[in-house]
Every structure is written in C-alpha cells, then in structure tokens.
Amino acid sequence: MTALIELRGARAKLGGREVLTGVDMRLERGEIVTIVGPNGSGKSTLMRVIIGAVPLQGGSLTKAPGLRIGYVPQKLQIDPTLPLSVRRFLSLPARVSDGAAAEALDHVGGAGLEGRQMADLSGGQFQRVLLARALLRRPDLLILDEATQGLDQPGSARFYRLIEQLRQELGCAVLMVSHELHVVMAASDRVLCLNGHVCCEGAPEHVASAPEYRALFGSGTQGALALYRHQHDHDHGAGCDHDHDHDPAHHHQEGHTDA
Amino acid sequence: MLDDFLVRAALAGLGVGLAAAPLGCLVVWRRMAYFGDATAHAAILGVALSLAFDMSIFTGVLVVALSMALLVSTLSGRGYAMDTLLGVMAHSAIAFGLVAVSFVSGVRIDLMAYLFGDILAVGKSDLLVIWGGAALVLGLLCWRWQALLTATLNPDLARASGIDPERERLVLTLALALVVAVAIKVVGTLLIAAMLLIPAAAARPFARTPEAMALVAAVFGAVSALGGLQASLWFDTPTGPSVVCLAAVIFLGASLVDVLRRAAQGGGSQAK
Numbered sequence: 205m206t207a208l209i210e211l212r213g214a215r216a217k218l219g220g221r222e223v224l225t226g227v228d229m230r231l232e233r234g235e236i237v238t239i240v241g242p243n244g245s246g247k248s249t250l251m252r253v254i255i256g257a258v259p260l261q262g263g264s265l266t267k268a269p270g271l272r273i274g275y276v277p278q279k280l281q282i283d284p285t286l287p288l289s290v291r292r293f294l295s296l297p298a299r300v301s302d303g304a305a306a307e308a309l310d311h312v313g314g315a316g317l318e319g320r321q322m323a324d325l326s327g328g329q330f331q332r333v334l335l336a337r338a339l340l341r342r343p344d345l346l347i348l349d350e351a352t353q354g355l356d357q358p359g360s361a362r363f364y365r366l367i368e369q370l371r372q373e374l375g376c377a378v379l380m381v382s383h384e385l386h387v388v389m390a391a392s393d394r395v396l397c398l399n400g401h402v403c404c405e406g407a408p409e410h411v412a413s414a415p416e417y418r419a420l421f422g423s424g425t426q427g428a429l430a431l432y433r434h435q436h437d438h439d440h441g442a443g444c445d446h447d448h449d450h451d452p453a454h455h456h457q458e459g460h461t462d463a
Numbered sequence: 464m465l466d467d468f469l470v471r472a473a474l475a476g477l478g479v480g481l482a483a484a485p486l487g488c489l490v491v492w493r494r495m496a497y498f499g500d501a502t503a504h505a506a507i508l509g510v511a512l513s514l515a516f517d518m519s520i521f522t523g524v525l526v527v528a529l530s531m532a533l534l535v536s537t538l539s540g541r542g543y544a545m546d547t548l549l550g551v552m553a554h555s556a557i558a559f560g561l562v563a564v565s566f567v568s569g570v571r572i573d574l575m576a577y578l579f580g581d582i583l584a585v586g587k588s589d590l591l592v593i594w595g596g597a598a599l600v601l602g603l604l605c606w607r608w609q610a611l612l613t614a615t616l617n618p619d620l621a622r623a624s625g626i627d628p629e630r631e632r633l634v635l636t637l638a639l640a641l642v643v644a645v646a647i648k649v650v651g652t653l654l655i656a657a658m659l660l661i662p663a664a665a666a667r668p669f670a671r672t673p674e675a676m677a678l679v680a681a682v683f684g685a686v687s688a689l690g691g692l693q694a695s696l697w698f699d700t701p702t703g704p705s706v707v708c709l710a711a712v713i714f715l716g717a718s719l720v721d722v723l724r725r726a727a728q729g730g731g732s733q734a735k
Contacts, residue, residue: 255623257623273623275619277617277620282616283492283493287673287676288616292674296613296616297613298609341624
C-alpha cells in the first residue's frame with residue numbers, strides 16, 4: 205500500500221528562519237497521527253507544507269495521486285463585514301447540495317445550524333462546522349491544526365472522540381497538531397514528536413516515555429497522561445484495559461459511547 | 464436616446480455603480496480600503512502619461528493603476544505594514560501625478576475633471592468603454608467568485624482546496640485597476656474609492672450571505688448614481704460629488720436602521 209504522504213528530509217523556512225530542518229515522515233491510509241512539539245518546533249509549518257502553503261527549501265514531499273485533503277485551520281477569523289451563513293460557508297469552495305450539507309452537519313453533531321451566521325456560533329459549534337466543511341470534500345486525509353483551541357477540556361475531549369468516530373465511518377487518515385498532549389495522544393495511533401525534525405515517534409505510550417520527549421516536555425506531562433487515563437477509567441468503569449497503541453477503533457467503541 | 468447627455472450620464476453612472484459594488488464588497492471584506500485609494504490616486508499619474516505620450520486616457524490610467532496595484536501586492540509582506548505602504552503609495556502617486564501633469568506642456572487640461580469626474584461630458588465611446596469594462600469586471604468576478612471568496616476567508620483554507628490565493632489576489636487587483644480606469648471620467652479619481660466602499664458598507668446590515676451583500680450594494684450603487692445625477696440637476700451641484708453624497712446618506716440611513724433593529728432585538732449594546 206502506498207503512503208498518502210511521504211516527506212523525506214523536508215526543510216522549510218518561516219520568516220527567514222529554518223523551522224523544519226529535515227523531516228522524514230510517512231502517513232498511511234486511515235491512521236490517526238498526532239504531531240506534538242514545543243512552541244516554534246515547526247508543527248504548523250509542517251501542516252502548511254503538506255497543504256502546499258509553504259514551499260520546501262529542500263527534501264521532497266510526495267502525495268498519493270488524487271489525494272483529497274480536508275483542512276481544519278488553527279483559527280479562522282471571519283471579518284465582521286463579511287456576512288456568512290453556515291450553509292453558505294459549507295459551499296466554499298465547491299457548491300454542495302442542501303442534502304449533502306445537512307448530512308455533513310449531522311455527522312459532526314451540528315444538525316440544524318445551516319441558517320446561523322458563522323459569527324454567532326459558539327467555539328464548539330464553529331469547530332464542528334469547520335470540520336463539516338472539511339468532510340464535504342470526502343477527504344482521504346483530514347488535517348487538523350490545533351483544532352480545539354478555545355474549547356474547554358471536556359469540549360476538546362468530545363471533539364477528539366468525534367474525530368475518532370469519523371475516521372471509523374469514513375476511513376480517512378487524520379493528521380493533527382495539538383498542545384493538549386494527554387487528550388490527543390490517547391486518541392492517536394501514532395505520535396510524532398517534532399522539534400525541527402522528528403525526534404521520536406511511535407505509539408503514544410512509547411513516545412510519552414521516550415527520553416527525547418521527556419527532554420522536550422519534561423516529565424510533568426507524564427502526570428497529565430496519567431490524569432487522562434484516570435478520567436478515562438472513570439468514564440467506563442474498571443473492566444477496560446487501555447492499550448492505546450493498538451486498534452483504536454475497537455478501543456473507541458468500548459470506551460466512549462457517551463458524548 | 465443616447466443623444467441626450469443626461470441619458471448617457473445616467474447609463475455611465477449605472478455602469479460604474481454596478482461594477483463597483485461587488486468589487487467593493489471584496490475590498491471591504493479583505494480590509495483593502497486604502498488599496499482602492501492608492502490605485503485611484505495613481506490614475507492621475509496615468510492621465511499625465513497618456514497626455515505626454517498621446518495615448519488614450521483609459522489606456523494610460525489602466526497601465527498605471529495596474530502597475531501600482533501589482534507593486535503594492537508585491538511589496539506587501541516585505542516588512543511594511545499594509546496600511547503604511549498604501550498610505551505612502553497613495554499620496555506619493557497623486558503628488559507625482561500632479562507634478563508630472565505640470566511638465567506636459569502645450570496642453571491645458573482641466574485637472575478638476577479628472578479629480579472629480581465629469582459625468583455630464585460622457586460621450587458614446589466613453590459609454591462603450593464603461594460598459595465594456597463593467598461587463599469584463601463582473602464577468603471576471605463571477606468566474607472567480609467561489610475561489611475569491613475562499614481565499615478572502617483564509618489563504619490556507621484556499622491552498623488546501625487547491626486554490627492559489629496569490630492568483631486570486633491578482634484577479635482582484637486586475638479588476639480594481641479596470642474599474643478605476645473605467646470610472647475616472649464618471650466620478651474622478653478622488654471619489655472612485657468612495658463608490659467602491661460606501662455602497663458595500665451600507666449593504667452589510669441587510670445581508671446574510673456574501674452574494675446578498677453584493678446584490679444590495681449594487682442596488683445602492685445604482686440608486687446613488689441615478690439619484691445623485693437627479694439631485695445635481697435639482698440643486699445645481701457638481702454631479703460626481705453629489706453621487707457620493709447620496710451614497711453616504713444611504714450609508715447613514717442603513718446604519719441607523721441597523722442600530723434601531725439591534726435595539727429592538729435587545730442586542731443593541733453590541734457595538735458595530
């Protein structure tokens with residue numbers, strides 16, 4: 205099976221500074237990969253390289269032929285002078301039928317939002333609408349750049365559960381960036397720790413205990429991961445053991461039936 | 464019918480109003496208000512050049528407005544804030560233009576006509592240029608509308624869908640230069656930016672989608688053009704400024720309606 209995306213020795217600049225200094229990564233169909241890294245480690249630049257907004261200074265980026273990307277940006281500021289209903293937003297850049305729009309909204313738990321103005325949505329609704337728009341392209345790959353900014357912790361946990369559920373239903377791969385290490389890592393098949401280059405990667409638990417990761421984030425984050433696991437246990441009782449690294453779809457079904 | 468100068472003036476104003484409205488919406492959404500100014504002011508330089516090199520005014524203005532727009536597009540994002548850059552360009556362009564005009568010897572030109580337009584002097588060939596230009600601009604905008612809108616919303620969102628935001632900006636720049644070149648005779652360089660911005664701004668409270676805003680702006684633009692012409696006959700006032708005055712009055716009315724409506728909804732405290 206060919207990779208959806210393959211980067212080899214990718215280098216890229218942001219404002220004159222080389223923020224990506226040789227990134228090697230592969231993304232396979234249907235997997236959820238999270239990129240973690242400290243501020244300024246090039247996470248957003250890497251996303252923007254993949255969508256084609258930042259040119260490579262060196263190395264290579266190979267995309268599967270006909271790859272369709274659904275992109276959920278870090279933030280979307282809508283100028284107050286621009287009137288934009290949710291329904292209209294979903295028809296950008298390609299017009300979609302009312303049925304398709306309703307279905308996409310329904311998929312992300314935002315049914316009935318069509319007539320609302322984008323500016324009037326709450327943070328959580330806004331993210332769901334962004335996600336719905338990305339889904340309308342029938343993406344092979346969903347890219348989420350800090351998509352839960354501005355959501356509270358339960359809100360972002362719900363959001364990531366939704367992502368997992370969508371991956372199951374649609375079979376698309378998901379590539380995401382997040383600061384919320386504990387929540388995100390638990391929802392991922394694979395974690396890439398980025399600091400200009402990929403310094404370690406693997407299953408979430410593996411990365412969390414890797415010395416490179418500890419060096420970047422300190423051991424304090426282990427506590428956060430533990431905290432998450434604790435909440436997780438609490439959610440669905442004692443009978444469930446968590447190997448986060450395998451078959452997350454399966455684990456998801458057991459885990460998060462409540463939303 | 465076209466022999467009547469008033470009919471020609473009305474048609475000219477209508478053409479400019481219709482083309483400027485949707486373009487003005489994009490300018491407002493993208494916070495490019497001064498971009499219109501800079502391009503328009505550069506037009507004076509274009510007038511000087513066309514006199515010096517014996518070109519048609521339309522060609523000269525189009526060339527200069529276009530190069531100005533391209534220059535600003537290129538320079539932006541090189542360390543200067545956009546508003547500073549545009550301010551520098553707008554004012555120096557008009558200064559250089561006025562100086563350049565003074566060098567063109569032998570021709571006495573009525574500078575006021577280019578600054579404020581002379582809609583009553585529009586001839587049949589001018590009408591052809593205006594409506595041709597307006598049709599071209601509207602066609603261009605219709606063709607690129609979805610992409611322009613996506614790029615306006617967020618450049619990265621556009622990229623991810625395979626739209627090049629740079630190219631869309633170029634399309635917009637081209638359309639702006641065209642409208643300026645076409646409108647110079649009607650409202651003049653000082654007031655073109657007003658015809659772009661004011662109807663669009665007035666339309667905002669009445670629209671829930673971008674297209675509705677463009678449509679309402681077009682109606683406001685047309686009403687301003689025709690009403691301003693009529694008012695200038697009644698009160699014996701200069702026509703170009705009268706058109707803009709009426710647009711401003713419409714804007715004021717629209718803002719009032721908006722404020723009252725918000726107050727009625729109990730959302731009146733929300734500042735606009």
